[in-house]
Amino acid sequence: MRIDGAPIHLRLDELYEIGAEPTGGAYRPLYGDAWATAVERVERWMKDAGLTTHRDAVGNLWGRAEGHDKGKAVVTGSHIDTVRRGGRLDGALGIVAGLTAVETLLTTKGKPRRALEVVAICEEEGSRFNTNFWGSRAITGAIDTVDPEIAAAMRERGLDPATVATAARDDIDTFVELHIEQGAVLDASRQPLAVVSAIVGTAHLEVTVTGRADHAGTTPMELRHDALAGGAAMIQAVESIARSLGSPAVATVGKVRTEPDQINVVPGRVVFTIDVRHADLGARRALEERIRSLSATIASERGLELDMRLLQERAPVPMDTGLRALFARAAKEAGVRTTELASGAGHDAQVLAVKCKVGMLFVPSIGGRSHCPEENTSPEHLELGTKVLTKALELLAF
Numbered sequence: 001m002r003i004d005g006a007p008i009h010l011r012l013d014e015l016y017e018i019g020a021e022p023t024g025g026a027y028r029p030l031y032g033d034a035w036a037t038a039v040e041r042v043e044r045w046m047k048d049a050g051l052t053t054h055r056d057a058v059g060n061l062w063g064r065a066e067g068h069d070k071g072k073a074v075v076t077g078s079h080i081d082t083v084r085r086g087g088r089l090d091g092a093l094g095i096v097a098g099l100t101a102v103e104t105l106l107t108t109k110g111k112p113r114r115a116l117e118v119v120a121i122c123e124e125e126g127s128r129f130n131t132n133f134w135g136s137r138a139i140t141g142a143i144d145t146v147d148p149e150i151a152a153a154m155r156e157r158g159l160d161p162a163t164v165a166t167a168a169r170d171d172i173d174t175f176v177e178l179h180i181e182q183g184a185v186l187d188a189s190r191q192p193l194a195v196v197s198a199i200v201g202t203a204h205l206e207v208t209v210t211g212r213a214d215h216a217g218t219t220p221m222e223l224r225h226d227a228l229a230g231g232a233a234m235i236q237a238v239e240s241i242a243r244s245l246g247s248p249a250v251a252t253v254g255k256v257r258t259e260p261d262q263i264n265v266v267p268g269r270v271v272f273t274i275d276v277r278h279a280d281l282g283a284r285r286a287l288e289e290r291i292r293s294l295s296a297t298i299a300s301e302r303g304l305e306l307d308m309r310l311l312q313e314r315a316p317v318p319m320d321t322g323l324r325a326l327f328a329r330a331a332k333e334a335g336v337r338t339t340e341l342a343s344g345a346g347h348d349a350q351v352l353a354v355k356c357k358v359g360m361l362f363v364p365s366i367g368g369r370s371h372c373p374e375e376n377t378s379p380e381h382l383e384l385g386t387k388v389l390t391k392a393l394e395l396l397a398f
């Protein structure tokens, strides 16, 4: 099946212009003006493609082609919101590619066997409020209460926060999404496409190291209980443990606070965070355990008190094995080389997985750049990703 690349690039350009920021990039925060304009634009494209459109209670936009068979739908799409100074492809690609794929299939093959839908998910990024996966959580029926601030923004868009429960769907069989990798693995290894194996699980820890604040001039080195020097040794350990385990293990210390934070005082307390990720739950827990035990050793050697608190934990979500095989077959039939890759970033698929089979494809991000105006993928890779998505949807719905 031939995919015409031109409309993909034109539509991506059109979406990127909506909410363009003066310093580069685009910003389409949930329920904002740019967001609403983008939703309208996609709705027009859906109608032009012959799809029946529907906006649900939280503002997810659906375009549907009925199938010959009754039964659950095959859905493709992505999120329409962006981070500040967001790039041209994050989210937008999954919508544009999904729409192009469905449009191509309907034109060349006619009515599908199973209902086929394209969705523009209203929010995934935490783009405006302190909530992410808002759209996909509504689809799974996971939203019980609506924060007053979000409720007010919904009303401004003519959405009734009292009806969020009606956005829940129980009639989706499969959700597939084409997304940019947002990392540098594919680009560095010159691979054109990846079938996502799993979305990694994350643990967020908060570490408090307590020593003793003392005079920086009068306290000899051997009598100190320097919380920051101990914390620094632990931070080094976090990095070396993750490095020694290799990909896809990652561990990051992103926040450090020192007390009393004075140039002439030995630090008495340091608090830092650790973000630990792995595609395998057992491996992630093992990574966490090694960090805990090495930190405990460092603390006891230096006469420091150590407290580690789990702030948040999210289990890894494996992608459906049947869909992984189907993607591999679709890629082979389309003549595209693939590899498998775990996603280090979160995606709607991990939320939707409780309700339906989920699968994802990644195209390379040039230089691994994302969530910035430099976010880019070669036109050739965008087209080849769309081609494999189209083939996969054909195998699923026709």
Ligand SMILES: [Zn+2]
Residues within 6 Å of the ligand: 079, 090, 091, 124, 179
């Ligand atoms: Zn995204």
